[in-house]
Amino acid sequence: MTDTTTATVDNAPAPGTPLLQASNVVMRFGGLTAVNDVSLTVNTGEIIGLIGPNGAGKTTFFNCLTGLYVPTEGTVTYKGATLPPKPHKVTQAGMARTFQNIRLFHNMTVLENVLVGRHTRTKEGLISAILRGPGYRREEADSRAKAMEYLDFVGLANKAGTLARNLPYGEQRKLEVARALASEPGLLLLDEPTAGMNPQETRATEELVFAVRDRGIAVLVIEHDMRFIFNLCDRVAVLVQGQKLVEGDAATVQGDERVVAAYLGTPYEGNADSTTPEENQ
């Protein structure tokens, strides 16, 4: 399965300096430990996959990275600086995300959605919006040009005036990517970008992610589609019951019997209680 894209992976820019470093992240909700002591590093130019069974804590971990949750313990740094625990500041810092269940601004047009993505890279405030000076006009025109460029990049330029809600499912996913790219991130976090897609659409998403990486943007992607993830990623981390089970390239992860156990169950009946698979070994 991996053979199809090894060539593409080889073409990727060599992994550079660490971009995002999550160390020993713990997230507890009351008595429930959703993420337990997970560390992960994303380097520049890398595509990293995050997989795991349902309820493994992938999205929770994602939310810890993007400031939606404040980790109970552990630190997250981006380009060496600790990330502020506010989603808008995380985006400002250079990390943009998409959502597992598409969260577009449904009653705005496609172009407006991307323009909202430009928010952190534009500065004009209320007063200049009301006065409409030359600076404002220039920035607005510049924003629109950039937004169209991102729409062109994902192939939605001809739908700029459409309401986001009227886009077909696959294109809504693309628009989410364009909107995230508009904030000019150094790292793009994709939460299940191919959920509900047919094989052709999944393939197109794959191409899109490679194209994003080729623009010099690192990508961290959560996915259930194994074929997609192993085609795409330089490294894959497996999260099971809130803990990182294994991390490595596609072959390492696929060959790890603990991963197989986590997905398919253990071949012998040990203890039936909810201890982690690691302890079962």
Add this chain to the structure above:
Amino acid sequence: MTDTLQIRPEAAAAPKPAIPLPTAAARAVTAAGAVLTAASAFLSWTYSSQFPGDLTLSGYPGGLQWITFTGGLLTLVYLLVGYGTPGLRGLAPGGAEGTTVILAVGAAASTWFTLIAISVELGGLANLTTGGWVAGIASLLAVVGALGLPRDGQHPQGHRLGALLYPGKRPELAPAKRLAPAFEVGIVLLTLAAALGVFAYGVDTSYAELFAGFLILAGFAAWALNRSGDFARLGEIMQRHRVLATVGAFVAAGLFPFTQTSSNAEANANLGVSILIFAATALGLNIVVGLAGLLDLGYVAFLGVGAYTAALVSGAAGTAFNVQFPFWAAALLGAVVSGIFGVLLGAPTLRVRGDYLAIVTLGFGEIFRIVVQNLDGTSGPNVTNGAIGISNVPDLNIFGFDFGSAHSFGPFDIGRFANYFELMLIFTAIIVLVFARSANSRIGRAWVAIREDETAATAMGINGFRFKLLAFALGATLAGLAGTVFVHVNYSIVPDTFQFAGPTPPNSAFLLAAVVIGGMGTVSGPLVGASLFFLLQAKLSFLHDYQLLLFGITLILFMRFRPEGIIPNRRRQLEFHESQTEDGQEGPTPELRTAEA
């Protein structure tokens, strides 16, 4: 006939008319009915001149007869459009037959309203003369004829009686041809003139019966023009000549006091300026509710803050500070203080979302009123003179122009309220400018994004709290600005004006209703909604307590049949009538595409 209704839409290419008549006969009956209806306005309808408007004269229509006359004439015009009269064909791109039905029903409704009003007020049908009966029967004849015309709309299945009388939904409009620019400019100017005329007539209606008759016909005519597609076409033309339309609308509004020459010109100008204040405040609320999606139930408090601030520095006798600021300073101060209050109220309250925010703002609105009531010298320091309020607020004097006295401009006498009307019009223009420009900018997009999905908006780098606070503060500032004029127009100010709900505007419930019914997120929506509500309230005061009942019924009917408001935001229109586009074609309507470009 019931068979027709059960036919699938594709089979019912040409649905049978509600009343089976040969088309030629139907046209003839409608034409005869419409002409007779219009002509009957020239007859005497009653024996006694006790009914207001004096309908006893033959040869000249009076009062409500003008309404019937207009109704008959409009029916006739659209009948001729449907007949293919050269020169009129472009008038009904969405189908003339359905339009004719609505207009005929409107003419009949307003005529029968008059006849019933005469009978009730004068005590019995015996008070109607032959002319009255002619009008009644002719208007019904036009309805019968119109229902026999071939149907041209999209008709729903089922609901037998309703489907029979329903004039059909407007079919999709074909893209319009552009007219010659000069012609389009002419249409824009003509529309503005007509709007001014209708508005001035509505305000000038000197007795409740006339206003009710006017409202009935105006309501049906608006429905008819929407059904005919004329409003859609006009909207496109206005969009192309946006600057002209906007400037022209303000010029037309500025001409309003000059149209009022009757003895109640001052009362009408007072109504006009009150409408403007109410509308401008509603537009401020529209930023908070329509754009940022924050339900604010205590908004009228900000109008109060601006009004009290202006009153306190107006030099009125008995105020705590014995100072008199020039008006520009008072207006600025009122706006700024109100904005500060917006921030003070917003900072703690905006941390809660949705329903909770509504309740918290409701509480703050009441707190404002009660605090002001208690700053009377006994319960607290004497700042606002308590429940008695601040009276004798002096009239404005800007550059030697005394707003308190009448001035003549050529043949026109412009009185006190008309002076304030023109002043408030300038303020309204400023508020419209601020609203329109902030809505269509990075800031406005952030507000709409927060309204649509706050989590996604923050993930896009928008500081949700900060932008909600900005919307709150800007809305408050605009309301405060309106409040500074409000206090001078009304001479005095008392805390009880600023309630959550009450029979008279301004109160928070009325403001919110004006925004929602008018059209959230649009500029003209709240202006139209506010005018409508204020006029209803001012003109139908004879209903007393039933007014609130009427108000409630209006709200329910609107939310059921037109949830997007009178002037829908292009986004919301699609949101509420999604099914139309879904079973039609995918993607947006042509209007939307052009609007975005």
